[in-house]
Amino acid sequence: MTFEPESLGQSRTDLAAELRSEHRRAGITQTRLAQRCNMSQTKISNIEGGKLTPAIVDVELILEALGAESPAATKILALARTANTEWQDLWASRRRGIDKKQDELARLESATAEFRFFLPTMITGLLATPDYVRASLARNPGNMSKTVAKKLERQQVLTDPSKSFTFLLTEQAVRWPLASPITMSMQLDRLVSVSRIPTVRLGVIPLGTVGPVTETPLSVFTIYDRRLVQVETHTGALVLRDHRDVTAYRDDFERYESYALFGDECREQLSDWAAGFRS
CATH class of the missing domain: 1.10.260.40 (lambda repressor-like DNA-binding domains)
Structure with missing residues (x-):
């Protein structure tokens, strides 16, 4: 259909x-x-x-x-x-004000206990430094200071002991030069720090550890409990609430998770990439 x-x-x-x-x-x-x-x-x-x-x-x-x-x-x-499917149009979000989207995400995060983020293209705002957030919003017209502030404010949810987060980032997402080398090195250091938060499980998928073509990651997506999935595209986002969609994305997440480095291995890899930016 x-x-x-x-x-x-x-x-x-x-x-x-x-x-x-x-x-x-x-x-x-x-x-x-x-x-x-x-x-x-x-x-x-x-x-x-x-x-x-x-x-x-x-x-x-x-x-x-x-x-x-x-x-x-x-x-x-x-x-x-x-x-059971909702389309969130990028241009409509801009007309309302991108900061309003941050309010919607904050409400969704407050009502969610278990999060799964799959990030094949760039680092999400919950993990970002202020400079990285500003660089990610550079294409948007107008003053983004309110949006930056709300993105950073939302990061407080990471320390909520009633919640759990799993972030999967590909090497592409981590090393994409969205900002200056020093900003990128500081951003990778931030990922190392976040990986030590008790509620957070952060993994990276280095190139060379990916699976067969049939498991090629296609898009950024976030799973909120077993209630819904938000799939991001270049011009907006799809919100899927059908349990079959949610289950399919959870299955995909588990497959990608099997290729990821976690814990000390993850932090060592991030530190190596950060050193590359500094040099």
Whole structure:
């Protein structure tokens, strides 16, 4: 199925309407439907009222309980898939103010306990020095001081004992010369320091340790618990909430993790790369 970006995250109302229509066709009460699906009547009501975006597995259970047949079931499942996918447009974010995106990320981070970051292109803001953050924002128009400040403020979450972080960085991400050699060497020293924070597990994947072509990393992504994945592109980000998408990205993360250096091996490699920038 092909997604149109403008439709992503906007199909909950259409999905609710189609489910209500199929429910009327089946001719059973909402209470009876809830019993068949092993859900609460309130949950069914919220789904059919468009107040709750159901997981695809919930929609599958409802369709099975209603005895829905193709092509109606196919159409409804397609709507469910779209409703569980959100497109965050880069230009829309710029119009609202990039600092507002930092507020959204901070709220998401406060509600998440387990983080997995896969970083094949550059170093994420949670790990960045102030100079690296400023260099990463150089393409953006206007005064970025507020955004820089909020990015750095978000780093406090790394020391929250109720949370755990795993960062995987490729050699490409770590050594890409985004800033001056001295800034890059200081940034790599910062990674060494962060790797010692008890809540953080930081790994690097040197060139030469990558797997076969079938496991080539394609994009930056972050996994928040088992709830959602954010996949970054050049012009925005996809937010995926379908449990099958989340599971697929968790599986990918575990494969990439198997190639990474952690602990003292990681810190030794980072120190060697930092020395290369200093020389």
